[in-house]
Amino acid sequence: MLHIMVLPAAILVFIFSYIPMTGVLMAFQDYKTSLGITGSPWVGLKHFRYMFENEYFMQITWNTLFFACSKIVMNLVIPFTFALLLNEVRNMGFKRSIQTLVYLPHFLSWVTLSGILIDMLAQTGLINLFLTNVLGTKAIFFLGDGSWFRFTIIFSDVWKEFGFNMIIFLAALAGINPALYEAAEVDGANRLKQTIHITVPSLMPIVIVVATLALGNVLNANFDQVFNLYSPMIYQQGDIIDTFVYRQGLLSGQFSFATAVGLFKSMISLILIVISYRLAYKFAGYRIF
Template sequence: MMLVPAIILTIVFQYLPMAGIVIAFQDFKPWLGLTGSKWVGLDNFRFLFKYPDIDQVIWNTFIIAFFKMAAGLVVPFLFAVLLNEVRNIGFKRMTQTLVYLPHFLSWVILGGILLDILAPDGGMVNKLVTALGGKPVFFLGDGDWFRVTIIVSDVWKEFGFGTIVFLASLAGINPALYEAAEVDGATRLRQTIHITFPALMPMAIVLGTLSIGNILNAGFDQVFNLYNPLVYEKGDIIDTFVYRLGILNGKMSFATTVGLFKSVVGTVLIVLSYRLAYKLANYRVF
């Protein structure tokens, strides 16, 4: 009975909308509906792969998503190890709380904050850069800097929450291993390298392989709240591309085609990632 509400929500918001996939094979007109719109078969998919900007959009998505995943795995891993070495419990708990907080803020709020502190004229960061003798940087107006800003701000927002998984793994390490290593004369660094790292690696492998399925999810909320026409070339991703085509330009059939393409590729990657997780770390869902 407790599962019934979740099942109903999943059916209504995840499965019923799948009927709209048919739009990808039609010249969809809202006033004609799904049944009245002209059937065009695979024409939208042929047009997709000939579209002049699609290669750049896919490449942008891949680059941003890949570095987000890589940094989002390494930073929580190292932070959890460092935090585990803190002996002052009060300081440790305060640090954990502070780094968790950004996770609970929406990108609408953080986007506004970043727009202010990264502004080229009067932003806090550029004031510091100027004070150190540098020239102001247009973080959200230069394509290369925009990518860096997107990746760094995403890691800053999420690494504290991601640390929880690794801290849980650290809690499961047998203290006797550290005691035995200390008796043998191992330093804290040696204990970390030979006990802590190996204990965390299976979880890191699982998280890394499972994240492969999200290689085409570069974060619509974040990019949408921070990007602008100046950075479309380097910052436009599949989700924002679909939004502009489908919602702003009214090309619903083409937008659905792009979204379906992304979903199919994502499904294949998810299946492969679960197989890799099972092979490398003996992790399985079913």
């Protein structure tokens, strides 16, 4: 009965995830829509050679790694720190209220949030009006200046997602044996020493699991976020692999080249996912049954 219950989901995955994989053949062809996959001429590794010789591809690869790695680090450090601080709050009503407020943005789509951010960060938006009228400084082109755009992408992603990781760390904190704190208090340890010597070491296994599993997404810099916030003027600093594939494949009609780039990214991501699960199993005993 359990296998029958899983069958509809397995059929959907097979239809929409496995059958479309035949499209990777386009990466080795000079694909023409009029000829189809079976009739298009084979060109071997032509598109892959062009990809690695293209300086702009190296730039977007660097952008993708920069965004992804920065988000991974910040989405570990900030939720971890915030969970430790929130764990010290004794007023349960206030604690639940803060927990709900920081978790709420996780449920909003990037289409919705990007509209809010564009209104707030525009040159005539609320933040720039505050900077110019209250602080007397110059307006900042958050979404048009490359350096500020990178900061905006990382900061907004952390603001949206750190509440989710914080819930994970709070759940791990709830599983720590209270007897450890009682013994430490008897020995004269204050709250800071208890945090350093009990709380932090007890959280390290879950931190390792979250960090290693995040390695599989190191080439995923969040297409939805970047696509809804970037513009042609900051392509050099803000373009990532996924947005590049979208423009080359769907907008420019270079289906074979876009497929080659996507296949390259998928292969690297597969290798990183395998490595991350190996590391999670080795250092934290995490495994998927």
